[in-house]
Amino acid sequence: MSAPAELEIAPTIGAPVARKEDKKLLQGQAQWVDNMEHPGMVFLGVVRSPYAHARIKNVNVDPALAHAGVVAAWSGADIADEWHASLPCAWIPTEDTNAPEHKPIAVDKARYVGDAVAVIAATSRGTAEDAVELVEVDYEELPCVVDAVAALSEDAPLVHDEFGTNRCYTWTLEAGEVDRLFAEAAVTVKERYRQNRLIPNAIEPRAVFVIPVPANGEFTLWSTTQVPHIARVTLSGVTGVPETKLRVIAPDVGGGFGSKLNVYAEEALALAIARRLGRAVKWTETRSEGYVSTIHGRDQIQEIELAATAEGKITAVRTRLTVGMGAYLQLVTPGIPLLGAWLYGGCYDVAGYSFECTGVFTNTVPTDAYRGAGRPEATYAIERAVDALAREIGKDPVEVRRLNFIREFPAPIASGLTIDSGDYDASLDLALEKVGYDDLRGEQRSRRAAGDSKRLGIGLSTYVEMCGLAPSAILGAIRYSAGGWEAATIRCLPAGTAQVLSGATPHGQGHETAWSQIVADRLGYEFDEVEVLHGDTAVIPLGMDTYGSRSLAVGGVALYHAADRIIEKARKIAAHILEVDETAVDYSRGVFHGPGASVTLKEVAFAAWTAHNLPEGLEPGLEATFVYDPPNFSWPSGAHVAIVEIDTETGAVELLRYIAVDDVGTVINPTIVEGQIHGGIAQGVAQALYEDAIYDDDGNLLTSNMLTYLVPSATEFPRWELYRTETPSPTNPLGVKGVGETGAIAAPAAVMNAVVDALSDDGITEITMPATPERIWRALEEVRP
Amino acid sequence: MRSVSFTVNGVAHELELEPRELLVYVLRERLGLTGTVVGCDTSSCGACTVLLDGESVKACTILGVQADGAAITTIEGLAENGSLHPLQELFHEHHALQCGYCTSGMVLAAVSLLAENPSPTSDEIRHALEGNICRCTGYQNIVDAIEAAAR
Ligand code: FES
Ligand code: FES
Numbered sequence: 051m052s053a054p055a056e057l058e059i060a061p062t063i064g065a066p067v068a069r070k071e072d073k074k075l076l077q078g079q080a081q082w083v084d085n086m087e088h089p090g091m092v093f094l095g096v097v098r099s100p101y102a103h104a105r106i107k108n109v110n111v112d113p114a115l116a117h118a119g120v121v122a123a124w125s126g127a128d129i130a131d132e133w134h135a136s137l138p139c140a141w142i143p144t145e146d147t148n149a150p151e152h153k154p155i156a157v158d159k160a161r162y163v164g165d166a167v168a169v170i171a172a173t174s175r176g177t178a179e180d181a182v183e184l185v186e187v188d189y190e191e192l193p194c195v196v197d198a199v200a201a202l203s204e205d206a207p208l209v210h211d212e213f214g215t216n217r218c219y220t221w222t223l224e225a226g227e228v229d230r231l232f233a234e235a236a237v238t239v240k241e242r243y244r245q246n247r248l249i250p251n252a253i254e255p256r257a258v259f260v261i262p263v264p265a266n267g268e269f270t271l272w273s274t275t276q277v278p279h280i281a282r283v284t285l286s287g288v289t290g291v292p293e294t295k296l297r298v299i300a301p302d303v304g305g306g307f308g309s310k311l312n313v314y315a316e317e318a319l320a321l322a323i324a325r326r327l328g329r330a331v332k333w334t335e336t337r338s339e340g341y342v343s344t345i346h347g348r349d350q351i352q353e354i355e356l357a358a359t360a361e362g363k364i365t366a367v368r369t370r371l372t373v374g375m376g377a378y379l380q381l382v383t384p385g386i387p388l389l390g391a392w393l394y395g396g397c398y399d400v401a402g403y404s405f406e407c408t409g410v411f412t413n414t415v416p417t418d419a420y421r422g423a424g425r426p427e428a429t430y431a432i433e434r435a436v437d438a439l440a441r442e443i444g445k446d447p448v449e450v451r452r453l454n455f456i457r458e459f460p461a462p463i464a465s466g467l468t469i470d471s472g473d474y475d476a477s478l479d480l481a482l483e484k485v486g487y488d489d490l491r492g493e494q495r496s497r498r499a500a501g502d503s504k505r506l507g508i509g510l511s512t513y514v515e516m517c518g519l520a521p522s523a524i525l526g527a528i529r530y531s532a533g534g535w536e537a538a539t540i541r542c543l544p545a546g547t548a549q550v551l552s553g554a555t556p557h558g559q560g561h562e563t564a565w566s567q568i569v570a571d572r573l574g575y576e577f578d579e580v581e582v583l584h585g586d587t588a589v590i591p592l593g594m595d596t597y598g599s600r601s602l603a604v605g606g607v608a609l610y611h612a613a614d615r616i617i618e619k620a621r622k623i624a625a626h627i628l629e630v631d632e633t634a635v636d637y638s639r640g641v642f643h644g645p646g647a648s649v650t651l652k653e654v655a656f657a658a659w660t661a662h663n664l665p666e667g668l669e670p671g672l673e674a675t676f677v678y679d680p681p682n683f684s685w686p687s688g689a690h691v692a693i694v695e696i697d698t699e700t701g702a703v704e705l706l707r708y709i710a711v712d713d714v715g716t717v718i719n720p721t722i723v724e725g726q727i728h729g730g731i732a733q734g735v736a737q738a739l740y741e742d743a744i745y746d747d748d749g750n751l752l753t754s755n756m757l758t759y760l761v762p763s764a765t766e767f768p769r770w771e772l773y774r775t776e777t778p779s780p781t782n783p784l785g786v787k788g789v790g791e792t793g794a795i796a797a798p799a800a801v802m803n804a805v806v807d808a809l810s811d812d813g814i815t816e817i818t819m820p821a822t823p824e825r826i827w828r829a830l831e832e833v834r835p
Numbered sequence: 836m837r838s839v840s841f842t843v844n845g846v847a848h849e850l851e852l853e854p855r856e857l858l859v860y861v862l863r864e865r866l867g868l869t870g871t872v873v874g875c876d877t878s879s880c881g882a883c884t885v886l887l888d889g890e891s892v893k894a895c896t897i898l899g900v901q902a903d904g905a906a907i908t909t910i911e912g913l914a915e916n917g918s919l920h921p922l923q924e925l926f927h928e929h930h931a932l933q934c935g936y937c938t939s940g941m942v943l944a945a946v947s948l949l950a951e952n953p954s955p956t957s958d959e960i961r962h963a964l965e966g967n968i969c970r971c972t973g974y975q976n977i978v979d980a981i982e983a984a985a986r
């Protein structure tokens with residue numbers, strides 16, 4: 051055989067390749083769920099409770115049924131026999147967790163504004179909307195509770211009577227002699243922070259579309275989901291449709307940020323109603339409906355204490371969280387704060403660690419994963435507390451951080467996990483250099499000296515987080531009920547292209563591009579010769595889907611190993627073709643070199659397909675699957691710096707600059723990495739300065755639509771200044787760590803440390819997020835002489 | 836029902852519309868032009884932006900019947916003779932889209948901006964995009980793509 055000595059292909063791992071996903075998205079050719087149509091399809095409309103807590107005394111759907119175009123209408127009781135199980139909660143953190151029944155439509159009581167109480171099927175979207183208004187529900191309003199701390203008081207109304215308490219669970223983690231370290235500490239600080247409730251606002255609203263084949267009892271369900279594989283197994287459980295009869299497809303999905311890492315009532319409803327009616331069913335939320343039916347994020351009260359030496363060496367961290375679960379447990383509701391449970395020591399070397407988290411039911415929309423999920427909260431608490439410690443002992447926050455950084459890796463940390471790699475000094479030094487730290491401190495001093503009404507604030511956030519979720523055995527140990535592996539298949543097709551089946555399911559991240567880069571790099575295909583399939587349980591049977599920055603760190607590594615398997619098999623065939631011993635064949639990027647001649651991997655793929663002349667006993671075809679279970683989490687880290695200016699006359703905050711130095715391990719595509727960091731920082735800054743889902747005491751969501759809940763536009767943000775350091779993860783052969791959430795994790799602390807830094811000379815040490823002009827102005831009023 | 840005629844991407848349409856039908860649903864559901872999408876119900880997000888006689892409008896804020904006589908351009912009509920509009924190319928080069936759900940609206944808002952102001956500053960670009968929400972990109976690459984087109 052003849053072959054070029056080396057294939058000429060551009061370097062692909064690490065190259066800023068423009069995305070292959072873009073072309074169709076830019077021309078309006080994406081396949082969104084709401085685009086789907088089918089003859090005879092019906093549209094669902096969901097009747098939702100206007101009360102935060104009410105007994106459902108009677109539901110009269112007759113007026114809706116009398117409306118032209120309405121096909122069917124059911125109350126929760128009418129449809130109850132469709133359910134074989136509650137909507138799933140996959141993470142019950144303790145044996146004694148109170149886990150309520152959760153039907154897709156409430157039967158006896160509505161427990162939050164937005165809780166579904168009846169459903170309409172109609173021949174058009176408009177008719178379904180009209181008919182929703184016609185359903186008569188007789189409610190007996192009950193007292194409600196919306197605040198997690200208040201919900202724990204003795205006389206609080208009970209969200210679920212059967213538990214006799216609103217406490218859902220308490221989970222603890224204790225390591226080292228925490229009490230002794232606190233007793234012996236020269237300095238202690240104690241802080242209390244609030245994590246505002248956030249509405250994820252993926253720009254594509256949720257939608258679901260189901261086509262049944264009634265004679266076979268088969269269903270294909272398209273959903274705006276991050277987790278088609280998890281949706282299939284759990285929806286099968288909820289409805290009793292066997293997994294073999296249910297195909298779930300996530301077509302193009304317009305953002306998720308955790309809000310589509312869930313299995314929702316409307317997905318179960320659409321499936322059950324398609325079964326009842328034998329017709330195709332579609333449901334699409336309106337944005338305002340989504341605000342009261344799609345999960346919210348955060349909602350924590352955090353109490354954190356640090357014990358330290360007089361110099362500022364931290365010896366122990368003690369944290370107590372009170373977390374609003376909302377009215378029910380969605381897919382991972384109780385586990386979200388626990389994803390931060392190991393991180394309240396930050397990137398600091400601490401000996402004593404104590405963490406306690408109590409989940410609490412309230413009459414609100416359930417909370418669940420929102421970008422960062424548990425880790426922004428942890429980073430916020432420790433980073434704010436370190437600044438508080440620096441103020442307490444009169445040192446610069448940079449100095450206190452340097453005094454405490456972990457410097458030896460792999461680093462076992464007090465909370466019990468092991469950080470893979472990092473260089474926290476390198477990131478901080480680079481950030482300080484790029485921001486011009488000393489000059490800024492100088493300017494801050496001169497502004498203060500001059501009594502400038504515009505205060506300058508400099509805020510640091512040196513974070514470490516864990517992603518690449520997750521080693522399955524650890525997940526099992528913390529009672530998460532699925533594995534943390536990911537699967538990838540590579541098929542080398544006969545005519546010189548390769549197909550990748552990815553269990554990870556993108557919704558904007560650019561997997562098709564990054565996966566193509568990895569395969570091109572390892573197997574010598576051109577970037578465009580690689581086709582990546584995802585998000586369809588019939589095509590990709592094995593998958594754990596996309597959340598927690600896991601896709602590259604787990605799914606990408608699975609792909610790397612699948613490529614190894616391809617090479618391993620192809621080498622045998624190549625040796626056979628070249629008539630030499632396997633050990634005499636060298637492989638480099640798509641070419642097998644024998645002593646005299648070479649053969650390309652593509653030629654081997656063709657030979658494997660014809661199977662005319664394969665080594666004795668070798669199966670035809672060149673395809674390999676690898677299911678990768680990571681041995682450890684991966685640990686991105688970095689240093690972010692926010693510079694704010696606060697007008698003390700109006701309370702307005704302006705974010706002047708934002709510098710991010712991130713170490714996300716090896717980078718496959720720097721352009722995609724930067725995009726992820728941009729978006730994450732934007733969401734983190736939004737948490738700090740703008741966004742807040744506010745309930746009144748009666749459980750009405752006051753920020754009930756995009757007019758009243760501020761999702762920032764381009765004018766609210768400065769240019770992001772991004773830099774990178776790189777310590778490859780030693781736990782996987784690609785050296786990757788994950789990047790999807792770093793910005794959202796680091797940014798709230800950086801911004802709020804800057805806000806407090808700006809006001810600390812005025813005697814202000816805490817502003818609650820979001821730092822609105824009103825909050826700042828009021829805080830200033832209180833301290834004004 | 837009212838009869839309405841307009842062109843979309845150069846193609847003439849005559850339709851019988853219910854007075855309450857929003858233009859965005861006329862485009863999506865009657866004409867199958869699903870590149871124009873819906874992101875909100877309060878005219879806040881701009882995902883539904885199209886060009887009406889060359890000016891950007893939110894297709895969820897106007898009724899189909901109000902478009903009578905107009906020339907409408909949607910994202911499907913922006914590429915010409917098989918080649919992408921320069922802004923589409925620049926969005927691709929600058930990684931100005933992630934999930935792509937806001938993208939149709941962003942690109943058309945940018946087309947309209949550049950028609951009015953061929954060389955906006957980055958601040959002017961940010962202000963012009965105030966009615967278009969992107970949850971993925973943090974806006975910077977979108978601003979860069981438009982700035983590159985302006986040069
Ligand atoms: S859908 Fe038109 S502005 Fe949001
Ligand atoms: S790219 Fe996803 S909303 Fe803009």
